[in-house]
Amino acid sequence: MPSAATVNLYSCSENSLRVRKFATMSPSKTTTDEIRIFTPIGQLGQGFSEEIFWDTLESGIDAMIMDGGSTDSGPGRLALGKTNVPKAGLVRDLELLTKGCHLYNVPVLIGSAGGDGENAFVDACVEIIRDCIKKNGYRPMDILSIYSEIPKDLIRQKMKDGLIIPCGGAVPELQDSDVEAATRVVAQMGLEPYLKAMEENRGFDIIVGGRAYDPAPYAAFCLYKGFEDMGLNYAMGKLMECGAQCSVPKSREALAIMRRDSFDFRCLDPKSKCTVTSVASHFLYEKTRPDVLHGPGGQLHLNDAKFEQIDNQTVRVRDAKFHAEPEGEYTVKLEGARIAGYHTIFLGALRDPILISQLDPWIAWIEGMVKSQVRGFEYEVKIHRYGVNGVMGPLELDTSVGKEVCIVGQVKAATQAQADQVASMTKFGFTHAPYAGQLATAGNFAWPLTPCEISMGPLAEFCVYHIMRKADPIGLFPIKVELFAGANTFVQEVTTHKPSLKISAPKSAKKYPLEPEPVAGTCYLGDIASVLRSKNSGPYELTLDVMFGDQETYERVKTSGVLSAESIAKMYKISNKDVLACLFWDPAMAFKATIKRPQVSGGFGESDTHGSQQHIPLLYTTLPWGRT
Missing domain, CATH: 3.30.70 (Alpha-Beta Plaits)
Structure with a gap:
């Protein structure tokens, strides 16, 4: 990890290239009332449509931003130092992003490089970009690296000061032995390191960040461009960091159009659509509860959020609120795993x-x-x-x-x-x-x-999943600046892309009924829900989401009394105290319950690391209902 916040690695002659290039770039603050942010894929390295990619760049955008991954797939990669995708996938995606940056002068921001965001993966992604610039003769580019590994001595001192607490009720207290055994510990950075990197390096080309709160790069770029409504900034980032996963059927490429009082979320695959319900329901995804989402430096509050259908592929969102933590009370989440x-x-x-x-x-x-x-x-x-x-x-x-x-x-x-x-x-x-x-x-x-x-x-296995209080939101995350002095000899071919292979989701003209048939006068919850799923909410919690396609059905289920903390405890054979959250959330016409995980994600004896097949008891929950 670099010892200084910024490092100048190049000669005076190369710095002159930097000055000339900066003079052609726009300043950070703009007078525009609209910016457009493109996310080609929800996880770097998993591939995306080249046709949509080049068409979107041609249409005009202000930034490409994407997430590199998370700890969803268990503790193995964090403990063992393995990327969440093969290197070939990272090379393919980073080469396209670098080429797009070269041709269209559009900056790129990446979070959680390599999946867990460890320092070595930040450097590996930067090296791929460096090789791409050199190999293809692209123009000189400024590449910024932000590192997120945290010294163990700092964690121990914070423990002595009483400033380390579990991240949720299911997580045990942190022990010295946990810190010692962790292969490495990363902290989830907020928007502040990204904002500092951009403001001190105007005209940057690509930022490769370590472990980051998923919406942080999005919120940082909006703030950098003068959009100061942090509720909208974070809400937009929360949707965009998964690409167009909230489209129907799920797709990859997404565009956000940020305005002063709202933003539009748009899926770009013409085979998919976005609805108010599908977009609103994404705020339940992977979270303990949908109305308050905790992150570095504050909480995103969504109870007053409003969702408006604009067209078949676009939903407008407004009135999300961000409540910042008090001065000096900044928190970050720590993640660590051991062998x-x-x-x-x-x-x-x-x-x-x-x-x-x-x-x-x-x-x-x-x-x-x-x-x-x-x-x-x-x-x-x-x-x-x-x-x-x-x-x-x-x-x-x-x-x-x-x-x-x-x-x-x-x-x-x-x-x-x-x-x-x-x-x-x-x-x-x-x-x-x-x-x-x-x-x-x-x-x-x-x-x-x-x-x-x-x-x-x-x-x-996971051994650190804790909150550090009174954290330094910038000093914890060193920034390195490098100018890659490309030869600028690249000649663009006539055709910038090849049409992507068209792959459509399976289609069905009928609703598949659950077997066996329910008793007459009743129905299964799975027969009337539009979405019914389970998922990890961090490695220590399992969250359950049920959404409905119309207001009448939602209200009938809500008033039936069938779904409650007590019924969840009974159907999952757990105690009431292990139901950590249980509520209906009107904006998405949804029910949410979060329970303590019986097995920490990815540990010995794991049966479902992702937690995505734990929804079946809800599927067969019986309600008094006539068959429709």
Whole structure:
């Protein structure tokens, strides 16, 4: 990490190039009443339509801004230093962005580079950009890097001062051992480092940021351009950081048109549309509650937000409010993960109905047999039973068994060799352990891969997910400035892009009814909801969203009393205190509940890292309702 806030790495002759280029750029503050921000994809490295990309640049925009990822996919990448997408994906997207920046003089802002935003990933993205400029002979470009890794000594001092608290009721208190074990700790920067970088380097070309609050680069650019309504700035950023995910069907490319009193959110794929409900409902996504969204330096309040349909692909948003934290009370979220041993898995399936009828005691017998033979080291075994309660684990109410059961065995131990040994013995047990009434004596276990046991390497788990109070919003995040002195010899070809392959979402002319049919005079919640989903809200919480397509249906469900904190606790077999939020939210015609996660995301024994398949109990919730 650089020791200084800004670093000048180039010679005087190259600085003269910088001065000449700055003279041609517009100042940060403008008199325009409208700016246009383009997000080609909600996660850098996942690819986007080149046709839409070049058409949008040609139409005129003020910035390209996008997010690099998050901790949604579990702790592995943060603990192990692995990007959330292959390098080839980053190269492809960054080369297009750099080319667009060169040709149209449109700045690029990136947050959470590489997924977790660690320093090495910021540098890796900058190196890709440098190589692209050199290889293609682009013009000289100013590339700014913002780093987000936090020194452990600073965290320890903040702990001594009582300024580190858990991020939510499901997160345990931070211990010295957690800080020590973390491979690295990153802090979620707010808009302030981006704003400082832009104001001190007017005429910048590309900013590559470390771990950032997802809407921060958007809010910073709006403020840099003189748009000072932080409620609108952050609300726009919250929608845009996922691209056009809130379109129907979900798509990638999105455009925001920011004005003084409102902004328009527009999906750019002609096969998709945006509705008031689909846009409003995105404020529920991944969040504990939809009406108050916490971030660095304050909270976004959305109870008074208004949504207006402009056309088939555009929704206008106004009246979002931002409540800043008091002076000196700035907070940032810290994220860290550690290596907690090694793990090995094996995969296969059971089909024999005689065996499946006695599945649980049979698996317990195998585990006891392995335990009796392993000596000299500690280990853990987790057997996922997909087809029984594999996906939902302890939250599953219906444990009836179908014709087949998929088995995923996971073993954790201090070394890879130990994990391999226990996995091999356990898999052997699944293959040959006897059971009452057995007829098929050749083997019990159907496995698709050989070798069946797969060494997975280090096992990661979250250990830091906490709030640092009284934080320095700028000093924590060093900024580096580099001028990449391109040769400026690039000659644009006649055709700037090739038409993208057209891929349409599957279409259906009918509503798929849930099976089995509900009792007469009732219906399932899944039969009347327009959206019904589950998702992580950070690694320690699971959030449940239900949206409705019309006001009448929403009001009938709301007044029925069927959805409440008590009913959520019952259907998910948890205590009332583990229901962390439960409310109806009128702007999106939605119900939201957030519960404590039974398993920290991505840890040992995980069954659904993303948390996206935990909605089934809600799907089959029965309401008094005539079939429609």
